[in-house]
Amino acid sequence: MFSQGNAGASAYARVGVETGVMGADPHRLILMLYQGARQAIAQARMHLQQGNIGPRGEAISKAMNIIAGGLQASLKKDVGGDLALRLDALYNYMVRRLLDANLEQSEAILIEVDRLLATLEEAWIGISDQVAKRAAQGAPDAQR
Template sequence: MFSPGHAGASAYARVGVETGVMGASPHRLIVMLYQGARQAIAQARMHLQQGNVSDRGIAISKAIRIVESGLQQSLNLEAGGEIAERLSALYSYMARRLLEANTKQSEAMLVEVDGLLATLEEAWVGIAPEIARMAAQPAAESMR
């Protein structure tokens, strides 16, 4: 079904993703989760438009897993306080909307969740310089 070259390219891509994850900072891992969820939603939208019910369900399930098992599970509710609690509630809402989008075949709901994830991703990327500065401080202090 696939040419040997395609299998090699797929294996190479998997290794690239795995290597990216292995060497990523916790901050970068969250960015990768946002990107993965948004990519799965984009695939779900494409499958919805093409009428591919099974593939749409698979893509939406992947997005839900990323939101619940990746983003939501990474929250530290004790240390994060009210912000973490609100994010947890938002992630729960997103997962419900994704499930509902699948059952109602609603592209609008998929777009809604993608927009929420895009806003959070943008904010998370925006704090990267502050995270880098904070990470560099202990290293600089230990060199004194």
């Protein structure tokens, strides 16, 4: 199905991602999770438009796993207060909506979740200066 050249490019991309993860600070890792979830949703939309049921489901599952197993699992609810609890509820909502998107074959729902993730990603990027200042001062990373 894929040529050897494509396999090589895929392996190269995996190494790049793994290297990025290994060298990333916690703030960057969360950003990478947002980007990965959004990329999976973009793939799901493409597969939905092309009628590729299996790959669409795989892409949606990947986005759900990133949200629940990465973003939601990284929340520190014991120290994050109301913000962490609200993010937890929002991540639950997103996972449910992605399940709905798959069942209903709904691009509109995929767009809705992508927009929510884009808003959170934008906010996360917006606090990067504060995180960098705290790191330079030797303070612990900002709590989520």
